[in-house]
Amino acid sequence: MPIEPVTGEPPIPVDSPEDVAVLVEHLARGDRDPAWLGDHFAYLAGTRPQWFQPYQEQVVDGLLERFEVAFDDQCQLLAGAPDACVQTLARRLRDSQDFHDALALSAIGTGAALTAIAEDVRNGGDREIYEDSGIRIPSTGPAEPRFSPHRRAVFLEPGDFPDAEHPVGLPIDRVVADPSSSPVVWHYLSLRLADVPGLPAWPAERAHLAAPASTGRWTVFAESGADGRYHGEQVVDEDEPDDDEFTDEPDFGRGRVLLRPYGPDLVYSNGHVHTTPGLVGTAGGPPIGLYPNPSCPSCKRLMFHAVTVSSMVREHGDGPRSLYLCEDCQTVAMTATGWN
Incomplete structure (x- = not known):
């Protein structure tokens, strides 16, 4: 199977939207190793990222700290997430800087997300997190991804x-x-x-x-x-x-x-x-x-x-x-x- 979890535990199938629902349930319950789940989500990002769309808000709302997924895979799974996700992340960043929130906001990549990134940095947010991930923050206007999503x-x-x-x-x-x-x-x-x-x-x-x-x-x-x-x-x-x-x-x-x-x-x-x-x-x-x-x-x-x-x-x-x-x-x- 193309999923080889780093934990050594056997993988489970990710062959249908129902299988993705099972992964998100494990993530919500916290009953599986985040790294084990992360390898399954990486496979999903590389094969059928659209199956993750129904869970974008749920993960952003309260599961990001256990969502051990590399930024390039997050860019596939969270791409185009609803503005409600952007608003949630921007609000949390105003209250307390957290790299999970900053990376998720960068991964969403919508106009609303890029505007929120620029506002975060201009209000004292950590520019380095964004720029190290390939996001440019100009002196005016929205942020700008300096990489292809493909x-x-x-x-x-x-x-x-x-x-x-x-x-x-x-x-x-x-x-x-x-x-x-x-x-x-x-x-x-x-x-x-x-x-x-x-x-x-x-x-x-x-x-x-x-x-x-x-x-x-x-x-x-x-x-x-x-x-x-x-x-x-x-x-x-x-x-x-x-x-x-x-x-x-x-x-x-x-x-x-x-x-x-x-x-x-x-x-x-x-x-x-x-x-x-x-x-x-x-x-x-x-x-x-x-x-x-x-x-x-x-x-x-x-x-x-x-x-x-x-x-x-x-x-x-x-x-x-x-x-x-x-x-x-x-x-x-x-x-x-x-x-x-």
Whole structure:
């Protein structure tokens, strides 16, 4: 079964709306481990999130503290929840700040919810919770999600694919305009943006996720040309530079990634799908939310999350690797963080 609860207890079916009612009853009674329930709700988010709609108000009203569901799955289950949910969450946030309420409000994503988020922050609410989840709060007007609600599972296929739509391991001269002066030395993958619904318009067909020599944490900003190659690359927020000379083999780990919709063929365990064989990350959806997300160095706008993959997509360093876009300035941010 695609649900493998982290608790080790066997799963129950989630094959009908009646099965979802059983899950919510367990949540309300508090008689099952929240993590066990969370893996079932994650499966529901990846397969039939519409079955959760009848329970949105019930969960928001009094069950959020036991609702152990990752933010990206909440964005599927709570999307479009009624304004009554927004009013409940906004009222509670005015009384006492709670990250469960802030994340649920962000996940709803309606105009009313985005207006309530902006009001919460301007009245002293925690901006960081929202921005780490990919929600921008401008100085005026409603908040703005800086991610697509649509997710695609990213699968790695090693091999030689010269015409790959999403290549892994390109030569650096196909990634940056001037390899001789660029700090970028390693290519993870290139993403054809049109294959992920909801990503912003971009001057080139693809955007690249690449790395400097460092195997620690770093952020690289670059501008994209019309041919897709980067220029003006700048490394910031880098860990102490590695003493060793960069020695990774340029031909190592080449292949392609394939994008597939979330569905029943993924493995849902420990609140995510990362144990699915061959899966290396997710394109679209919100950022992982564990670290601050980059803002564009030119316009200062929170950047749009495009994809996050494990460094194992093409091994260099260890941890999540993410790509962000500023569609206005045609600037990318590539980030390396550690496992939480």
